[in-house]
Amino acid sequence: MVAKDDPIHLMIRRATSTCSVDEPSPRGRGARRELEVQEPSTKRVKPLSRVTSLASLIPPVKAAPLKRIGQTLQRSISFRSDCRPEIMAPRQIPPAVTKRRDSKLWSETFDLGLGHMLSSKDIKRQESIFELSQGEQDLIEDLKLAKKAYRDPMLKLSIMTEHELNQIFGTLDSLIPLHEDLLSRLREARKPDGSTDRVGHILVDWLPCLDTYNSYCSNQVAAKALLDHKKQDPRVQDFLQRCLESPFSRKLDLWSFLDVPRSRLVKYPLLLREILKHTPNAHPDQQHLEEAINMIQSIVADINTQTGESECRFYKERLLYLESGQKDLLIDSSRILSCHGELKNNRGAKLHVFLFQDVLVITRAVTQNEQLWYQLYRQPIPVRELEWEDLQDGEMRLGGSIRGAFSNHERTKNFFRVVFRSGGQLQSHSFQASDAFNKQQWLNCIRQAKEAVGCAGARRCAPPRGCLDCSMMDTTEASLGLSTERPQT
Template sequence: TVFILVCVCDLQEPSTKRVKPLSRVTSLASLIPPVKAAPLKRIGQTLQRSISFRSDCRPWGRQIAPAITKRRDSKLWSETFDLALGHMLSSTEIKRQEAIFELSQGEQDLIEDLKLAKKAYRDPMLKLSIMTEHELNQIFFTLDSLIPLHEDLLSRLREARKPDGSTDHVGHILVDWLPCLETYNSYCSNQVAAKALLDHKKQDHRVHDFLQRCLESPFSRKLDLWSFLDIPRSRLVKYPLLLREMLKHTPNDHPDRQHLDEAMNMIQSIVADINTQTGESECRYYKERLLYLESGQRDLLIDSSRILSCHGELKNNRRAKLHVFLFQDVLVVTRAVTQNEQLCYQLHRQPIPVRDLEWEDLQDGEVRLGGSIRGAFSHSERTKNFFRVVFRSGGQLQTHCFQASDAFNKQQWLNCIRQAKEAVWSAESGAAQTRDRSMMHSTDASSECPQMLSPVTVCCCTSEPLQ
């Protein structure tokens, strides 16, 4: 399965609109419009994305008639409080009040959803022994502890609201409360493991049937369990947007401006830190699930990787499904296998160092299924969206023709590979400059100390990508 884990494009909290579920990347990310098949999973943007999963459309057991969906009404500040007050305020101040009210209303919605996840999913599954307490603790993790945290903020915001519904200052509240969000570190870092366990448990007849019944019940608003479990991450990445909106409509001479500026810096730092730790956690998770057929496949570049740039399912030109991982310094081609009831990834051929990786975008119809390349062979769907990666080392030549699910997915892969190459070139360039400075220092020192060895000039070369 496939996905991409900080472009902040998928920042909306779950809506009542039913969308086609995506196949299974963190990145803590989300943060990508629905596609026909599994999308690439980008890491390093984990908080900006939901981690979606494959769901079977066929329910187990008795078919349940569709229920009327319970929709959540959206509320505006100007529609909730005294309309007469609105005529006394400037349009800028009204927009500021709307942003503050949206922050408060969002906290209330979040609390309701977290409580619903516990009451409608976790508690019944434990009581009915659909899952063990240990399994539920792994999936829901510290979800319970997040409820009082957000109840605290909601209480403070309501206390700051005046009888007429307006709020003068919220910056000091946020500056005091935002450090509490560091508790999100552990919750977001656990999401990859929680998602994997939930996917595995869905294969169980009782779990699948229970979740399907919940999905078709009014209380779910057509959201699956993972959508509720992912709501905290969704909310976390929305705080910078809400603060930016408040700042946009808060004059520079407003008493709340300084605190809002401070709060913005705080939340950006907190989100960046959680995002980094979540990405590293996701990278460790997949590294631990790599299976090596022989010791020669082990690579220090994999062991030393802390960043998983992207990963996902691709097909080769023989229509075989492969799961490809692009770590910061190495590309790893695997086949998904099940071992001890766990999804693992068995290495397929040798890992490819990014610095030696060459890539080429192939035109539609350029690949003959089953092997060879030829120009303008066909424009059928079966020969679209291919790209090629090549690795040459001494007498070794390794070539892969990969087919993405669609043109958008292919472009994501090519962008990730290009960025990984640029990062390696930049790192090597920086290292070369450091060595040059060190050599210059050593040369100066050797003129004063004849016993020192003369510096040796080191040349670094990298392969240019196939364009």
């Protein structure tokens, strides 16, 4: 209960006296009339339209409950008057400002008057060395952000289990001290005037540490698959969306941060070549830089090989066979996955096609036990027996009855055909790529796969009469008894 002498009560009482709702008592009328006769007021009364609510008259208070009461009053209480109160515009919440990472140049960072002493080539060399150092700092910040803003909160809030987070983030923690070490060495090599004479010997000594990337990059295929699967969980999706909308994310999703190390790894050869490009022939750093470039190229090639083998194993383990006859020793012996992705047949059915080193496997992406799998759609095709044909736009028949010339041209674009012999009968599959570039990539991969297995060049084919197009033998999705889902490529 509020005392009548309370300041808030007095302010409300004064406000209500200007526009009273209740009929005043005779005593009150007399007192007021007597006051008006004795002291005629010359003070201008504030129009009622200027007063929006009682809450605007209440002084701010620190207590949270009173703040909520004030907000309630402002929304619900108003005076009855012939003049309408002024309507306040709703409060606009400014959007969060996205943090942008500034691009820094050596010449802008170290304003030490060296410009008149260095040639244009020397300045470019310093810029390249500084870019290497600045890139290490940016990488470290991103790795720490991934751990602090994503992994730790999701573990603390039980959004994912520790085992799931370990699978998704892999050995990310071990990469942070690795790059902190390189950054520290580069900064120690920088002279007080901001310039750096030599970095080659630092890199030759440090690059072998990148073997740590083998396990991180090899885990990325399984990590991406698990992350995509966990996004189906509303709690995970909500958390990741909130992070994406926050300024710290720079509009990048979680996977962008997890893929930063791999992107940095493949950039090292370019960075070192750029430094070497601006290094004079007689410079003592030249020999070490050439050695470092050879080292990083060999390291990247080795990691690519191991990552490719890991990816190949992952997808082989995700294949589902409808019958034992579909199993093929060529699949089991494959160590390289040349390419894979979603293609459509001429009936519009989505297929996921894998081109291993020795065999082409056509599957349907299916969901089973809340996991994405790939169910074999037709018998695997040995690459050695595979022939291909690049179909011109509009040449493909759709649905087995309508000619391309009488159908929508967009539906008959970017088709190619693969043909092979099975049981004495030629069979073919017609595939539609998403665009012309994707189609050309598939044809290039098929050509290279055939060359790798010893064929004297890839042969173009034209299926003879009676050739059975397997895409015309499409079974319905319902007959498989499994739900389909668009795969991630």
